[in-house]
Amino acid sequence: MKPIFADEAAIKVAAKLLSQGRLVAFPTETVYGLGADASNPIAINRIFQAKGRPSDHPLIVHIAGIDNLDDWAINIPDAAIRLANHFWPGPLAIILNKKPEVPLEVTGGQTTVGLRMPNHPVALQLLRVFGGGIAAPSANRFCRISPTQAAHVEKELGTVVDMILDGGVCEVGVESTIVDLSGDIPRLLRPGHITRQEIEAILQTELINVAIPKEQASSSDVRAPGMMTVHYAPLTVAMLCPHDQLTDLIKVLNLQNKTIGLLAYQYNPPENRGLHLLCMPEQADSYAQILYASLRDLDSRELDIILIEQPPNTEAWQAINDRLGKATTLSWTNH
């Protein structure tokens, strides 16, 4: 299945396919989504099959506007309205208590539902023409890197989707921030482009961080697959490394004749012998934008190892550090 330029006519066809229970990959501002009619359990099951994702992992339902919140959720707290008013359309998913009629297939059997109004003209137009909610996880195989270009979707899921809408390169590049407002206290389930501070400023209260350390994460005790150890991983062994250790590490790997990819932040290698070097932007937003495409690029070169220079550990880099932690199987401190 080749990507199709997402003009008005293509979006109409896509909406028709969705209403027939088919799968449509479409762009959002974060990453490409693998969409299906959120009210159709058969269509939802197709998503799980296509991704190879366990069916107890909940999906985010994309909606056309704040007015649609109560099509899906009950007991909507004031905090949810405030966040939606401030950040939607945008890269924020809100977990709320679900309406009884929302299929359990969408929520992975849970009594809560994840909702998001994406900020991408193609996604918004598709939602308007379709007229319902679109359940859409990232359009990648389970535990693989999320797609930020239509070509990524074609490569990974081209044989199993019914249509791929091409809306260009995703602007944000990492998945949405997820805030859980279904309980008594607001919780941050996944960091993203919208930072903890920005959300806390609107909520006027502290956000409890439930992202669990990588070492403690196991598939049995996590709620969101975004928290799993191996999520977002390239196939090549990848390792996070502090700036000042890189020279030594590259020397050692060179002596072992290893082929090395390096995702550099500020590091400038003294010699570039056989090194597959990608220099990343110094701004967090620009870094996030090309992170997944860069990892895919290095991954496709069939190297022995991908080294990733540790970027700063500040708030602006939280989402990136979260994804890098999940993309890497090794870290310098393990050695």
Ligand code: TXA
């Ligand atoms: O940016 C995004 O959110 C992208 C685009 C396509 O919108 N979607 C995305 O979907 O990242 P996915 O399925 O790859 O990740 C959604 C995350 C999962 O970690 C899932 O477990 C969590 O949202 N989630 C969804 N509903 C939930 C719920 N009811 N309770 C807890 N976590 C939930």
Ligand code: MG
């Ligand atoms: Mg995903």
